[in-house]
Amino acid sequence: MPLYLSPRIGPTLQSALDETVLMAQLSDALGSPLGVILPQQLTANVAAFRSVFSDHRLSGQIYYAHKANRSSALVRELAATDAGIDVASLAELQHALGAGFVPQRVMATGPKNEEFLWLCARTGVTVSADSVGELAALATLVTDWSLPRVRVMARLSGFTSAGVQFNSRRSRFGVSAAAVSEVLDVIEKRADALDLVGVAFHLDTIGLPEKAVALEGCLGALDECRRRGLRPWSVDIGGGFGVDYLADGAQWEQYTSALTEAVLGRRAPLTWTGHGYGLRAEGAHVRGSLNLYPAHRPVSGPAYLDRLLRTASPEQRRPLGTLLLDNMYDLHVEPGRALLDQCGLVLASVLEVRDEANGDTIVRLDCNARDVSLEEHGVLMDPVVVHRTTPAAPGPVGVYLFGNLCLEADLITRRKVFLPSRPCAGDLLAFVNTAGYLMDFSATQALRQPIGRKVALYRDDGAWRWCLDEQYWPVHHRAEAP
Amino acid sequence: MRFENMTDAIGNTPLVRIDPAVHGLRNIDLYAKMELLNPFGSLKDRAAWNMARPLLTQAVERGDTVVELSSGNTAKALAVIAGMHGLTFKSVTNRMKVAEIKDLLLLLGAEIDELPGQAECLDPTDTDDPLTRMYHRLAGSGDGYLHTDQYFNELNVDAHLNGTGPEIVKDLDGRAPDYFIACVGTAGSSTGVAAALRQHNPDVSVVGLVAHKSDFIPGIRTIDEVHEVGLFDPGVYDTVETITADDAIDGLLTLVRRCGTLAGPTGGGAYQGAVRHLRAIDAQLTERHTAVFIVCDRVESYMSYLRERRPELFGRPPRRNSLRTVTDADVRQAATMDVAEAERWIAERRGLVVDLRSPFAYQALHIDGSINIVDELFAELLHGGLPFGHRQPVLLVCPVGEKSARYAALLTRMGHPDVRSLDGGIIAWRDAGAELVRD
Ligand SMILES: Cc1ncc(COP(=O)(O)O)c(C=O)c1O
Ligand SMILES: Cc1ncc(COP(=O)(O)O)c(C=O)c1O
Numbered sequence: 001m002p003l004y005l006s007p008r009i010g011p012t013l014q015s016a017l018d019e020t021v022l023m024a025q026l027s028d029a030l031g032s033p034l035g036v037i038l039p040q041q042l043t044a045n046v047a048a049f050r051s052v053f054s055d056h057r058l059s060g061q062i063y064y065a066h067k068a069n070r071s072s073a074l075v076r077e078l079a080a081t082d083a084g085i086d087v088a089s090l091a092e093l094q095h096a097l098g099a100g101f102v103p104q105r106v107m108a109t110g111p112k113n114e115e116f117l118w119l120c121a122r123t124g125v126t127v128s129a130d131s132v133g134e135l136a137a138l139a140t141l142v143t144d145w146s147l148p149r150v151r152v153m154a155r156l157s158g159f160t161s162a163g164v165q166f167n168s169r170r171s172r173f174g175v176s177a178a179a180v181s182e183v184l185d186v187i188e189k190r191a192d193a194l195d196l197v198g199v200a201f202h203l204d205t206i207g208l209p210e211k212a213v214a215l216e217g218c219l220g221a222l223d224e225c226r227r228r229g230l231r232p233w234s235v236d237i238g239g240g241f242g243v244d245y246l247a248d249g250a251q252w253e254q255y256t257s258a259l260t261e262a263v264l265g266r267r268a269p270l271t272w273t274g275h276g277y278g279l280r281a282e283g284a285h286v287r288g289s290l291n292l293y294p295a296h297r298p299v300s301g302p303a304y305l306d307r308l309l310r311t312a313s314p315e316q317r318r319p320l321g322t323l324l325l326d327n328m329y330d331l332h333v334e335p336g337r338a339l340l341d342q343c344g345l346v347l348a349s350v351l352e353v354r355d356e357a358n359g360d361t362i363v364r365l366d367c368n369a370r371d372v373s374l375e376e377h378g379v380l381m382d383p384v385v386v387h388r389t390t391p392a393a394p395g396p397v398g399v400y401l402f403g404n405l406c407l408e409a410d411l412i413t414r415r416k417v418f419l420p421s422r423p424c425a426g427d428l429l430a431f432v433n434t435a436g437y438l439m440d441f442s443a444t445q446a447l448r449q450p451i452g453r454k455v456a457l458y459r460d461d462g463a464w465r466w467c468l469d470e471q472y473w474p475v476h477h478r479a480e481a482p
Numbered sequence: 483m484r485f486e487n488m489t490d491a492i493g494n495t496p497l498v499r500i501d502p503a504v505h506g507l508r509n510i511d512l513y514a515k516m517e518l519l520n521p522f523g524s525l526k527d528r529a530a531w532n533m534a535r536p537l538l539t540q541a542v543e544r545g546d547t548v549v550e551l552s553s554g555n556t557a558k559a560l561a562v563i564a565g566m567h568g569l570t571f572k573s574v575t576n577r578m579k580v581a582e583i584k585d586l587l588l589l590l591g592a593e594i595d596e597l598p599g600q601a602e603c604l605d606p607t608d609t610d611d612p613l614t615r616m617y618h619r620l621a622g623s624g625d626g627y628l629h630t631d632q633y634f635n636e637l638n639v640d641a642h643l644n645g646t647g648p649e650i651v652k653d654l655d656g657r658a659p660d661y662f663i664a665c666v667g668t669a670g671s672s673t674g675v676a677a678a679l680r681q682h683n684p685d686v687s688v689v690g691l692v693a694h695k696s697d698f699i700p701g702i703r704t705i706d707e708v709h710e711v712g713l714f715d716p717g718v719y720d721t722v723e724t725i726t727a728d729d730a731i732d733g734l735l736t737l738v739r740r741c742g743t744l745a746g747p748t749g750g751g752a753y754q755g756a757v758r759h760l761r762a763i764d765a766q767l768t769e770r771h772t773a774v775f776i777v778c779d780r781v782e783s784y785m786s787y788l789r790e791r792r793p794e795l796f797g798r799p800p801r802r803n804s805l806r807t808v809t810d811a812d813v814r815q816a817a818t819m820d821v822a823e824a825e826r827w828i829a830e831r832r833g834l835v836v837d838l839r840s841p842f843a844y845q846a847l848h849i850d851g852s853i854n855i856v857d858e859l860f861a862e863l864l865h866g867g868l869p870f871g872h873r874q875p876v877l878l879v880c881p882v883g884e885k886s887a888r889y890a891a892l893l894t895r896m897g898h899p900d901v902r903s904l905d906g907g908i909i910a911w912r913d914a915g916a917e918l919v920r921d
Contacts, residue, residue: 327847
């Protein structure tokens with residue numbers, strides 16, 4: 001029985017996929033792999049987050065975490081909405097400013113070098129500071145270059161809880177919440193250069209309780225600010241809202257159960273060389289834990305934000321959203337992956353399909369594991385076969401997907417992938433819903449293999465149109481014929 | 483019965499027949515092993531005591547902390563046992579999902595450590611799962627911990643091999659039952675009891691019950707997780723079947739409402755799983771057979787679990803003056819005051835300003851002269867009637883003016899002639915630059 005992990009495909013993405021002739025033409029003209037971006041979907045995703053804000057009567061900004069995709073079309077389309085952008089490098093900041101973001105809509109996060117800090121201060125974007133040292137360096141730049149006061153957020157980490165200890169992974173980033181007074185000392189001393197507008201955190205976890213502890217910790221830090229007469233008005237809770245990748249939760253359950261059995265040797269391996277994705281057998285028992293993205297996540301994206309805001313704070317026992325509102329605080333979020341849900345796909349062309357002597361079927365693709373980094377990010381999700389002609393032999397087939405690098409490890413996924421019909425050379429595989437981190441985050445030019453081009457695919461005048469990603473601007477309405 | 487210690491009261495629980503009119507089996511006598519009657523509340527008292535006892539003298543000398551990976555009954559029993567010996571107990575858990583048990587553990591003085599949730603951005607180089615890391619931590623710090631290790635400790639099995647199992651045989655007049663049905667958590671009880679029963683009758687049919695994959699039944703494992711349990715040996719069970727949370731609750735309701743047995747969800751699950759399994763067999767039987775299942779613990783700790791899954795069981799009559807009865811039309815009728823008018827009204831001390839926000843937010847910044855009654859408390863007061871007189875003018879304040887308008891509408895309906903809501907709430911007040919103070 002084939003173990004499918006069918007991707008969740010929304011109506012817009014489906015309608016793009018249905019353009020099989022266009023897909024084949026694009027791939028023929030621009031090569032494989034090809035990133036296909038659907039910028040207009042982003043507008044709908046921003047609106048879905050906005051409606052959670054308005055349901056909770058909260059003000060604040062949605063900052064798209066640019067790092068999730070290098071595309072210009074996405075950033076430019078976003079500039080046309082009311083959302084903001086979270087930039088984490090000098091080049092991302094330049095990109096955002098060039099796409100039309102005024103500095104008020106930009107938040108700079110992550111580790112920063114001096115050039116990045118200088119451009120932040122010079123243009124007046126908000127700096128989410130990672131450390132006391134960064135604040136001091138920023139203040140020095142402001143003085144040395146006679147720049148206006150910079151709006152700063154203090155990023156905190158290492159929150160503690162009373163009663164139950166919610167452990168979080170240790171973070172490289174942010175100032176320990178217990179040491180917030182050191183941050184405030186610097187801010188007060190350098191009030192001429194630094195204007196504290198809020199506090200921030202970003203936790204790399206799917207766990208709500210940890211985030212609830214962190215959010216309440218931020219409220220405590222803001223209270224400390226008010227005690228000192230400072231008046232910051234916002235909390236930035238970072239990203240990590242997640243995406244539901246799979247159409248059918250039952251498939252995910254069947255697959256992971258089968259994987260456990262395969263690891264225990266109770267059924268034929270489901271993976272290349274019996275890889276266990278974190279599970280291993282010790283005698284008759286499995287040890288370890290599944291090191292995979294929870295691809296079936298019914299509560300994700302805006303719904304996850306809503307759930308968090310409805311969660312009672314551990315100490316004050318009032319919903320976190322209500323507490324934010326009670327305190328008149330703005331809520332900022334920095335979703336990356338979740339804002340790019342359904343915003344793109346990667347097309348890869350099939351070079352060869354062959355059957356090995358041991359019964360395995362191999363599909364060799366003209367792209368590599370860095371071009372569709374499903375495996376690196378632990379997302380298990382099937383590609384969609386785009387046939388050029390009606391398949392000769394219909395019926396499911398289990399295949400391994402090989403990449404185009406001369407490297408033993410270059411499998412697009414170590415998992416045997418079940419396809420509803422056998423592809424043949426020249427057909428395309430569409431890796432859908434890969435815009436967030438899975439498209440170009442890790443792409444490299446190893447072996448001088450080209451990094452895939454990107455096109456923007458958009459609806460205009462009731463039809464799909466396309467252009468190169470870097471050519472895309474939201475003003476694509478062609479002039480009407482006279 | 484006179485004992486020196488509560489631990490002496492562990493075990494020797496009754497075996498009670500379930501009324502055939504309830505289960506409907508015609509050829510099978512169904513008995514429940516009433517483990518809920520153990521002194522700390524569950525079957526796990528036996529395992530906890532058996533695992534901890536041999537190590538206690540040493541642990542007391544060194545002042546060790548007792549540690550276990552448990553979010554339920556084992557933690558509860560160990561916390562009590564640790565306390566009786568002047569030791570601390572630390573429970574390490576993936577997620578403490580049942581609020582009552584968490585509160586009870588804190589009450590008993592236990593420390594609770596929650597392992598971190600899964601990373602959102604996967605780090606493929608991080609092959610160590612939190613559990614493995616915990617084992618390293620316990621091993622690494624060497625002394626200082628008494629780790630009972632229930633998922634791998636044979637003494638967990640022995641507690642049932644030498645206790646629970648032989649008790650069942652004795653109460654059945656020296657014979658083993660034909661069927662034994664139990665839920666599987668650590669597998670300690672089912673493995674131990676099965677071995678004891680098979681010493682008397684190698685043909686006992688043993689049914690292990692685990693939770694359906696996407697379900698959560700506190701205390702037992704799902705069909706996948708069971709393979710992670712060190713004590714779990716598939717050879718022990720003639721079959722392993724799954725039960726859903728719904729099955730467990732259906733069974734629980736039968737036991738608590740009809741059998742005088744205040745069983746928790748796994749007791750209910752064991753009953754439901756037993757009857758389901760036996761019904762098919764019963765139809766074929768020509769002679770009398772006997773079956774035993776385990777009622778592991780009590781219902782009281784699972785009220786929040788039940789309320790979440792079966793809210794209809796807790797239906798209460800509506801309370802009077804409930805905010806939910808206020809309609810949008812009522813709200814549109816409610817009297818409001820804009821910021822400028824409110825500033826004058828307050829300056830002239832015309833009435834009482836009630837701030838409905840949380841105490842924490844109120845203390846941080848509020849309108850001078852206002853008093854704070856957080857909305858939940860205010861709602862509670864109103865069920866009893868008006869908390870101030872009719873001649874007392876009132877201005878209600880909330881964050882954006884929505885909640886205050888609803889309460890103003892409710893108070894108006896309750897007969898208050900002069901209650902108003904601050905339009906746009908305290909956020910509009912702040913945005914207009916009006917004064918906010920903190921004490
Ligand atoms: C500071 C910060 N904000 C936001 C994000 C975006 O996270 P996600 O794409 O999971 O929403 C990241 C991701 O690494 C981050 O480091
Ligand atoms: C409520 C409940 N039922 C059943 C069990 C299963 O018992 P065992 O761990 O012996 O398999 C447990 C074990 O923790 C439990 O807490």
